[in-house]
Amino acid sequence: MIPTHIHIKPLERSFFQKLPYKNIAVLTDENTYQSCYPHLKPLLGSHWVVQIYSGEMYKNLKTCEYIWQQLTDFHFDRKSLLINLGGGVIGDMGGFVAATFKRGIDFMNIPTTLLAQVDASVGGKLGIDFQGYKNHIGIFAEPKYVWIDTFFLQTLPLAQFKSGFAEVVKHCLVSDKKMFEELGIVLPKLAAATSAEELYNLLNWNQLVQHSVAIKSKVVEEDPKEKGLRKILNFGHTVGHAIESYLLLHSKPILHGEAVAIGMICEAWLSWQKGLLEKADYQQIKGFLLHFFGHKDLPVTKFEEISKLAQQDKKNENQQIQACLLQGIGQPVFGQEITRQEIVASLEAYQVK
Ligand SMILES: NC(=O)c1ccc[n+]([C@@H]2O[C@H](COP(=O)([O-])OP(=O)(O)OC[C@H]3O[C@@H](n4cnc5c(N)ncnc54)[C@H](O)[C@@H]3O)[C@@H](O)[C@H]2O)c1
Ligand SMILES: [Zn+2]
Numbered sequence: 001m002i003p004t005h006i007h008i009k010p011l012e013r014s015f016f017q018k019l020p021y022k023n024i025a026v027l028t029d030e031n032t033y034q035s036c037y038p039h040l041k042p043l044l045g046s047h048w049v050v051q052i053y054s055g056e057m058y059k060n061l062k063t064c065e066y067i068w069q070q071l072t073d074f075h076f077d078r079k080s081l082l083i084n085l086g087g088g089v090i091g092d093m094g095g096f097v098a099a100t101f102k103r104g105i106d107f108m109n110i111p112t113t114l115l116a117q118v119d120a121s122v123g124g125k126l127g128i129d130f131q132g133y134k135n136h137i138g139i140f141a142e143p144k145y146v147w148i149d150t151f152f153l154q155t156l157p158l159a160q161f162k163s164g165f166a167e168v169v170k171h172c173l174v175s176d177k178k179m180f181e182e183l184g185i186v187l188p189k190l191a192a193a194t195s196a197e198e199l200y201n202l203l204n205w206n207q208l209v210q211h212s213v214a215i216k217s218k219v220v221e222e223d224p225k226e227k228g229l230r231k232i233l234n235f236g237h238t239v240g241h242a243i244e245s246y247l248l249l250h251s252k253p254i255l256h257g258e259a260v261a262i263g264m265i266c267e268a269w270l271s272w273q274k275g276l277l278e279k280a281d282y283q284q285i286k287g288f289l290l291h292f293f294g295h296k297d298l299p300v301t302k303f304e305e306i307s308k309l310a311q312q313d314k315k316n317e318n319q320q321i322q323a324c325l326l327q328g329i330g331q332p333v334f335g336q337e338i339t340r341q342e343i344v345a346s347l348e349a350y351q352v353k
Pocket of ligand 1: 029030031032035036054055056059086087088089090092112113114115116119120121122123124125126135152153154155156157160
Protein backbone atom coordinates (compact mmCIF):
# COMPACT_ATOMS: atom_id res chain seq x y z
CA MET A 1 0.00 0.00 0.00
CA ILE A 2 1.26 3.42 -0.94
CA PRO A 3 0.91 5.95 1.94
CA THR A 4 -1.72 8.61 1.32
CA HIS A 5 0.75 11.50 1.36
CA ILE A 6 2.50 10.09 -1.72
CA HIS A 7 0.91 10.95 -5.08
CA ILE A 8 2.21 9.25 -8.21
CA LYS A 9 0.68 11.03 -11.20
CA PRO A 10 1.13 14.16 -13.28
CA LEU A 11 1.25 17.37 -11.22
CA GLU A 12 -2.22 18.88 -10.75
CA ARG A 13 -2.93 22.60 -10.62
CA SER A 14 -5.93 22.11 -8.30
CA PHE A 15 -3.71 20.50 -5.65
CA PHE A 16 -1.31 23.42 -5.55
CA GLN A 17 -4.09 26.02 -5.63
CA LYS A 18 -5.60 24.49 -2.49
CA LEU A 19 -2.41 24.42 -0.43
CA PRO A 20 -3.09 26.09 2.93
CA TYR A 21 0.20 28.02 3.24
CA LYS A 22 0.88 31.74 3.37
CA ASN A 23 4.46 31.43 2.30
CA ILE A 24 5.92 28.90 -0.16
CA ALA A 25 9.49 28.47 -1.41
CA VAL A 26 10.80 26.06 -4.02
CA LEU A 27 14.31 24.65 -3.56
CA THR A 28 16.11 23.78 -6.81
CA ASP A 29 19.60 23.29 -8.14
CA GLU A 30 20.70 24.80 -11.45
CA ASN A 31 19.60 21.72 -13.42
CA THR A 32 16.18 21.30 -11.88
CA TYR A 33 15.67 25.07 -12.09
CA GLN A 34 16.19 24.82 -15.82
CA SER A 35 14.49 21.49 -16.60
CA CYS A 36 11.81 21.01 -13.91
CA TYR A 37 10.85 24.36 -12.41
CA PRO A 38 9.21 25.68 -15.63
CA HIS A 39 6.74 22.79 -15.31
CA LEU A 40 5.89 23.59 -11.68
CA LYS A 41 5.96 27.39 -11.74
CA PRO A 42 2.63 27.97 -13.57
CA LEU A 43 0.82 25.76 -11.04
CA LEU A 44 1.88 27.79 -8.02
CA GLY A 45 0.66 31.14 -6.75
CA SER A 46 3.23 33.62 -5.50
CA HIS A 47 6.32 31.90 -4.14
CA TRP A 48 10.06 32.23 -3.60
CA VAL A 49 12.83 30.24 -5.25
CA VAL A 50 16.03 29.14 -3.53
CA GLN A 51 18.66 27.83 -5.89
CA ILE A 52 21.76 25.91 -4.85
CA TYR A 53 24.57 24.18 -6.74
CA SER A 54 23.88 20.61 -7.85
CA GLY A 55 25.84 17.61 -6.65
CA GLU A 56 26.69 15.52 -3.61
CA MET A 57 29.63 17.82 -2.76
CA TYR A 58 27.14 20.56 -1.83
CA LYS A 59 25.07 18.33 0.44
CA ASN A 60 26.65 19.91 3.48
CA LEU A 61 26.16 22.23 6.42
CA LYS A 62 27.27 25.30 4.49
CA THR A 63 24.49 24.87 1.95
CA CYS A 64 22.02 24.25 4.79
CA GLU A 65 23.08 27.54 6.36
CA TYR A 66 22.45 29.33 3.10
CA ILE A 67 18.95 27.83 2.81
CA TRP A 68 18.14 28.57 6.49
CA GLN A 69 19.28 32.16 5.87
CA GLN A 70 17.01 32.46 2.83
CA LEU A 71 14.02 31.08 4.74
CA THR A 72 14.74 33.56 7.52
CA ASP A 73 14.84 36.42 5.00
CA PHE A 74 11.50 35.22 3.57
CA HIS A 75 10.00 35.33 7.11
CA PHE A 76 9.24 31.63 6.99
CA ASP A 77 7.25 30.33 9.93
CA ARG A 78 5.09 27.36 10.85
CA LYS A 79 2.57 28.37 8.17
CA SER A 80 5.13 28.08 5.41
CA LEU A 81 5.99 25.25 3.03
CA LEU A 82 9.30 24.32 1.46
CA ILE A 83 8.97 22.41 -1.83
CA ASN A 84 12.08 20.37 -2.66
CA LEU A 85 12.27 20.02 -6.43
CA GLY A 86 15.12 17.76 -7.42
CA GLY A 87 16.99 14.53 -6.95
CA GLY A 88 17.98 12.81 -3.72
CA VAL A 89 20.42 15.55 -2.74
CA ILE A 90 17.73 18.25 -2.82
CA GLY A 91 15.19 15.96 -1.11
CA ASP A 92 17.49 14.80 1.70
CA MET A 93 18.96 18.24 2.38
CA GLY A 94 15.82 20.32 1.82
CA GLY A 95 13.89 17.96 4.07
CA PHE A 96 16.57 18.21 6.76
CA VAL A 97 16.59 22.00 6.55
CA ALA A 98 12.78 22.19 6.80
CA ALA A 99 12.48 19.63 9.58
CA THR A 100 14.95 21.56 11.75
CA PHE A 101 13.97 25.15 10.85
CA LYS A 102 12.14 26.64 13.86
CA ARG A 103 11.84 23.05 15.12
CA GLY A 104 10.16 21.94 11.94
CA ILE A 105 8.07 23.39 9.15
CA ASP A 106 6.13 21.45 6.53
CA PHE A 107 7.92 20.35 3.40
CA MET A 108 6.95 18.66 0.18
CA ASN A 109 9.23 16.55 -1.97
CA ILE A 110 8.90 16.48 -5.74
CA PRO A 111 11.60 13.98 -6.69
CA THR A 112 12.90 14.43 -10.22
CA THR A 113 15.43 11.60 -10.66
CA LEU A 114 14.44 7.95 -10.92
CA LEU A 115 16.56 7.18 -7.85
CA ALA A 116 14.80 9.82 -5.81
CA GLN A 117 11.38 8.71 -7.07
CA VAL A 118 11.75 5.02 -6.26
CA ASP A 119 14.04 5.19 -3.24
CA ALA A 120 14.60 8.51 -1.47
CA SER A 121 10.89 9.38 -1.73
CA VAL A 122 9.96 6.78 0.90
CA GLY A 123 11.16 6.17 4.43
CA GLY A 124 11.75 9.59 5.96
CA LYS A 125 15.57 9.46 6.01
CA LEU A 126 16.89 13.02 5.73
CA GLY A 127 20.34 14.45 6.15
CA ILE A 128 23.62 15.76 4.89
CA ASP A 129 27.24 14.67 4.56
CA PHE A 130 29.79 15.80 7.15
CA GLN A 131 33.61 15.81 6.95
CA GLY A 132 33.61 13.16 4.25
CA TYR A 133 31.10 10.91 5.99
CA LYS A 134 27.99 10.32 3.92
CA ASN A 135 24.62 11.09 5.50
CA HIS A 136 26.43 11.58 8.82
CA ILE A 137 24.08 14.23 10.23
CA GLY A 138 20.37 13.70 9.84
CA ILE A 139 16.99 12.76 11.18
CA PHE A 140 13.90 10.78 10.33
CA ALA A 141 10.96 12.99 9.33
CA GLU A 142 8.17 12.56 6.81
CA PRO A 143 7.34 15.13 4.19
CA LYS A 144 3.80 16.47 4.37
CA TYR A 145 3.40 15.51 0.70
CA VAL A 146 5.42 13.68 -1.93
CA TRP A 147 4.43 14.17 -5.54
CA ILE A 148 6.05 11.91 -8.13
CA ASP A 149 5.59 12.91 -11.76
CA THR A 150 7.60 10.67 -14.08
CA PHE A 151 7.41 13.39 -16.77
CA PHE A 152 10.56 14.81 -15.18
CA LEU A 153 12.61 11.72 -16.06
CA GLN A 154 12.77 12.75 -19.71
CA THR A 155 15.33 15.48 -19.14
CA LEU A 156 17.66 13.40 -16.97
CA PRO A 157 21.12 12.61 -18.26
CA LEU A 158 20.81 9.02 -19.57
CA ALA A 159 23.46 7.76 -17.13
CA GLN A 160 21.45 9.12 -14.17
CA PHE A 161 18.27 7.53 -15.51
CA LYS A 162 20.00 4.16 -15.89
CA SER A 163 21.59 4.42 -12.47
CA GLY A 164 18.17 4.83 -10.84
CA PHE A 165 16.98 1.72 -12.65
CA ALA A 166 19.35 -0.35 -10.47
CA GLU A 167 17.08 0.38 -7.48
CA VAL A 168 14.01 -0.66 -9.49
CA VAL A 169 15.71 -3.97 -10.29
CA LYS A 170 16.76 -4.33 -6.64
CA HIS A 171 13.16 -3.98 -5.52
CA CYS A 172 12.19 -6.77 -7.94
CA LEU A 173 15.04 -9.03 -6.82
CA VAL A 174 14.08 -8.72 -3.17
CA SER A 175 10.35 -9.08 -3.62
CA ASP A 176 8.90 -9.68 -7.06
CA LYS A 177 10.25 -12.39 -9.33
CA LYS A 178 7.41 -11.96 -11.81
CA MET A 179 8.17 -8.29 -12.38
CA PHE A 180 11.86 -9.09 -12.78
CA GLU A 181 10.96 -11.56 -15.52
CA GLU A 182 8.63 -9.08 -17.20
CA LEU A 183 11.43 -6.52 -17.30
CA GLY A 184 13.64 -9.21 -18.80
CA ILE A 185 11.37 -9.33 -21.85
CA VAL A 186 11.95 -5.66 -22.72
CA LEU A 187 15.55 -5.65 -21.51
CA PRO A 188 17.23 -5.66 -24.96
CA LYS A 189 15.32 -2.53 -25.94
CA LEU A 190 15.97 -0.83 -22.61
CA ALA A 191 19.67 -1.59 -22.80
CA ALA A 192 19.88 -0.24 -26.35
CA ALA A 193 18.30 3.14 -25.54
CA THR A 194 20.62 6.01 -26.44
CA SER A 195 18.74 8.86 -24.79
CA ALA A 196 16.61 9.47 -21.71
CA GLU A 197 13.64 10.23 -23.95
CA GLU A 198 14.01 6.92 -25.75
CA LEU A 199 14.26 5.02 -22.47
CA TYR A 200 11.29 6.95 -21.13
CA ASN A 201 9.12 5.88 -24.06
CA LEU A 202 9.87 2.17 -23.69
CA LEU A 203 8.11 1.54 -20.39
CA ASN A 204 5.15 2.65 -18.35
CA TRP A 205 7.33 4.43 -15.77
CA ASN A 206 4.36 5.56 -13.77
CA GLN A 207 3.40 1.94 -13.16
CA LEU A 208 6.97 0.87 -12.48
CA VAL A 209 7.56 3.68 -9.97
CA GLN A 210 4.28 2.76 -8.24
CA HIS A 211 5.52 -0.82 -8.03
CA SER A 212 8.83 0.17 -6.44
CA VAL A 213 7.27 2.70 -4.06
CA ALA A 214 4.71 0.12 -2.93
CA ILE A 215 7.46 -2.40 -2.16
CA LYS A 216 9.63 0.07 -0.27
CA SER A 217 6.63 1.51 1.61
CA LYS A 218 5.54 -1.91 2.80
CA VAL A 219 9.00 -2.79 4.06
CA VAL A 220 9.52 0.59 5.74
CA GLU A 221 6.11 0.47 7.38
CA GLU A 222 6.98 -2.86 8.99
CA ASP A 223 10.44 -1.78 10.08
CA PRO A 224 10.85 2.02 10.02
CA LYS A 225 14.15 2.15 11.98
CA GLU A 226 15.93 -0.68 10.13
CA LYS A 227 16.01 -3.16 12.99
CA GLY A 228 15.37 -6.12 10.71
CA LEU A 229 13.29 -6.42 7.55
CA ARG A 230 14.32 -3.02 6.15
CA LYS A 231 17.81 -4.48 5.73
CA ILE A 232 16.55 -6.35 2.64
CA LEU A 233 16.70 -3.00 0.84
CA ASN A 234 20.49 -3.13 1.27
CA PHE A 235 20.77 -5.98 -1.21
CA GLY A 236 23.70 -5.16 -3.50
CA HIS A 237 24.76 -2.29 -1.26
CA THR A 238 27.30 -4.01 1.02
CA VAL A 239 29.69 -4.65 -1.86
CA GLY A 240 28.23 -1.81 -3.96
CA HIS A 241 28.92 0.89 -1.36
CA ALA A 242 32.48 -0.36 -0.89
CA ILE A 243 33.10 -0.09 -4.64
CA GLU A 244 31.46 3.34 -4.76
CA SER A 245 33.55 4.62 -1.82
CA TYR A 246 36.79 3.16 -3.16
CA LEU A 247 36.36 4.74 -6.59
CA LEU A 248 35.35 8.08 -5.06
CA LEU A 249 38.42 8.08 -2.79
CA HIS A 250 40.57 7.47 -5.86
CA SER A 251 38.95 10.21 -7.95
CA LYS A 252 37.19 7.85 -10.33
CA PRO A 253 33.61 8.32 -9.15
CA ILE A 254 30.94 5.93 -10.31
CA LEU A 255 27.19 6.51 -10.13
CA HIS A 256 25.48 4.92 -7.14
CA GLY A 257 23.28 2.62 -9.24
CA GLU A 258 26.21 1.43 -11.34
CA ALA A 259 28.05 0.42 -8.16
CA VAL A 260 24.93 -1.23 -6.75
CA ALA A 261 24.48 -3.20 -9.99
CA ILE A 262 27.99 -4.66 -9.55
CA GLY A 263 27.23 -5.18 -5.86
CA MET A 264 24.07 -7.13 -6.75
CA ILE A 265 26.05 -9.39 -9.11
CA CYS A 266 28.66 -10.02 -6.38
CA GLU A 267 26.08 -10.65 -3.68
CA ALA A 268 24.04 -12.94 -5.95
CA TRP A 269 27.29 -14.86 -6.60
CA LEU A 270 27.88 -15.15 -2.86
CA SER A 271 24.30 -16.36 -2.43
CA TRP A 272 24.98 -19.10 -4.99
CA GLN A 273 28.36 -20.00 -3.46
CA LYS A 274 26.75 -20.37 -0.04
CA GLY A 275 24.16 -22.75 -1.42
CA LEU A 276 21.27 -20.34 -0.98
CA LEU A 277 20.58 -19.49 -4.63
CA GLU A 278 20.33 -21.79 -7.66
CA LYS A 279 23.10 -21.34 -10.20
CA ALA A 280 20.53 -20.63 -12.94
CA ASP A 281 19.03 -17.77 -10.89
CA TYR A 282 22.48 -16.29 -10.30
CA GLN A 283 23.19 -16.48 -14.03
CA GLN A 284 19.87 -14.86 -14.85
CA ILE A 285 20.56 -11.95 -12.45
CA LYS A 286 24.09 -11.48 -13.70
CA GLY A 287 23.02 -11.69 -17.35
CA PHE A 288 20.31 -9.07 -16.81
CA LEU A 289 22.54 -6.59 -15.01
CA LEU A 290 25.51 -6.97 -17.36
CA HIS A 291 23.25 -6.53 -20.37
CA PHE A 292 21.79 -3.30 -19.01
CA PHE A 293 24.83 -1.75 -17.31
CA GLY A 294 27.69 -3.35 -19.25
CA HIS A 295 30.83 -4.67 -17.59
CA LYS A 296 33.13 -2.34 -15.71
CA ASP A 297 36.81 -3.08 -15.26
CA LEU A 298 37.63 -2.87 -11.58
CA PRO A 299 41.15 -2.48 -10.15
CA VAL A 300 42.01 -6.16 -9.57
CA THR A 301 44.92 -5.43 -7.23
CA LYS A 302 42.70 -3.33 -4.97
CA PHE A 303 40.02 -5.86 -4.06
CA GLU A 304 41.51 -6.24 -0.56
CA GLU A 305 41.16 -2.51 -0.01
CA ILE A 306 37.60 -2.56 -1.30
CA SER A 307 36.73 -5.37 1.10
CA LYS A 308 38.21 -3.32 3.95
CA LEU A 309 35.81 -0.51 3.11
CA ALA A 310 32.91 -2.99 3.32
CA GLN A 311 34.02 -3.78 6.85
CA GLN A 312 33.86 -0.11 7.82
CA ASP A 313 30.25 0.20 6.67
CA LYS A 314 28.17 1.80 9.43
CA LYS A 315 25.52 -0.88 8.95
CA ASN A 316 27.77 -3.64 10.32
CA GLU A 317 27.66 -4.98 13.85
CA ASN A 318 30.72 -6.00 15.94
CA GLN A 319 33.13 -5.76 13.01
CA GLN A 320 31.17 -8.47 11.22
CA ILE A 321 30.15 -7.72 7.65
CA GLN A 322 26.42 -8.25 7.35
CA ALA A 323 24.74 -8.54 3.96
CA CYS A 324 21.36 -9.34 2.56
CA LEU A 325 21.62 -12.37 0.28
CA LEU A 326 19.05 -14.17 -1.88
CA GLN A 327 17.47 -17.59 -1.39
CA GLY A 328 15.75 -17.20 -4.72
CA ILE A 329 14.69 -14.34 -6.96
CA GLY A 330 12.30 -12.32 -4.82
CA GLN A 331 13.38 -14.15 -1.65
CA PRO A 332 15.88 -12.13 0.38
CA VAL A 333 17.54 -13.21 3.61
CA PHE A 334 19.10 -10.39 5.62
CA GLY A 335 21.70 -10.45 8.39
CA GLN A 336 24.00 -12.90 6.61
CA GLU A 337 27.62 -12.72 7.70
CA ILE A 338 30.14 -12.51 4.89
CA THR A 339 33.90 -12.30 5.20
CA ARG A 340 36.38 -10.01 3.53
CA GLN A 341 37.84 -12.98 1.66
CA GLU A 342 34.41 -13.82 0.31
CA ILE A 343 33.98 -10.26 -0.94
CA VAL A 344 37.34 -10.44 -2.69
CA ALA A 345 36.34 -13.74 -4.30
CA SER A 346 33.03 -12.28 -5.48
CA LEU A 347 34.81 -9.31 -7.06
CA GLU A 348 37.20 -11.71 -8.79
CA ALA A 349 34.26 -13.70 -10.11
CA TYR A 350 32.72 -10.45 -11.43
CA GLN A 351 35.98 -9.45 -13.05
CA VAL A 352 36.32 -12.64 -15.12
CA LYS A 353 32.88 -11.88 -16.66
N1 LIG B 1 16.61 9.42 1.81
C1 LIG B 1 16.80 8.26 1.28
O1 LIG B 1 16.18 7.26 1.66
C2 LIG B 1 17.76 8.11 0.15
C3 LIG B 1 17.77 6.94 -0.63
C4 LIG B 1 18.65 6.85 -1.67
C5 LIG B 1 19.53 7.91 -1.94
N2 LIG B 1 19.50 9.02 -1.17
C6 LIG B 1 20.40 10.15 -1.44
O2 LIG B 1 20.11 10.65 -2.73
C7 LIG B 1 21.27 11.29 -3.26
C8 LIG B 1 21.42 10.89 -4.71
O3 LIG B 1 20.27 11.28 -5.40
P1 LIG B 1 20.23 11.42 -6.98
O4 LIG B 1 20.82 10.23 -7.61
O5 LIG B 1 18.84 11.81 -7.31
O6 LIG B 1 21.30 12.57 -7.27
P2 LIG B 1 21.19 14.16 -7.40
O7 LIG B 1 20.18 14.73 -6.50
O8 LIG B 1 22.60 14.64 -7.27
O9 LIG B 1 20.71 14.37 -8.93
C9 LIG B 1 21.53 13.89 -9.96
C10 LIG B 1 21.76 14.97 -11.02
O10 LIG B 1 20.60 15.08 -11.83
C11 LIG B 1 20.17 16.44 -11.91
N3 LIG B 1 18.73 16.38 -12.10
C12 LIG B 1 17.81 15.99 -11.19
N4 LIG B 1 16.60 15.89 -11.75
C13 LIG B 1 16.75 16.25 -13.05
C14 LIG B 1 15.87 16.29 -14.15
N5 LIG B 1 14.59 15.91 -14.05
N6 LIG B 1 16.34 16.71 -15.35
C15 LIG B 1 17.66 17.03 -15.48
N7 LIG B 1 18.56 16.95 -14.49
C16 LIG B 1 18.11 16.57 -13.28
C17 LIG B 1 20.67 17.07 -10.64
O11 LIG B 1 20.82 18.46 -10.77
C18 LIG B 1 22.00 16.37 -10.45
O12 LIG B 1 22.98 16.98 -11.23
C19 LIG B 1 22.43 10.87 -2.37
O13 LIG B 1 22.83 11.99 -1.60
C20 LIG B 1 21.85 9.78 -1.49
O14 LIG B 1 22.45 9.77 -0.21
C21 LIG B 1 18.63 9.14 -0.14
ZN1 LIG C 1 20.86 2.58 -3.20
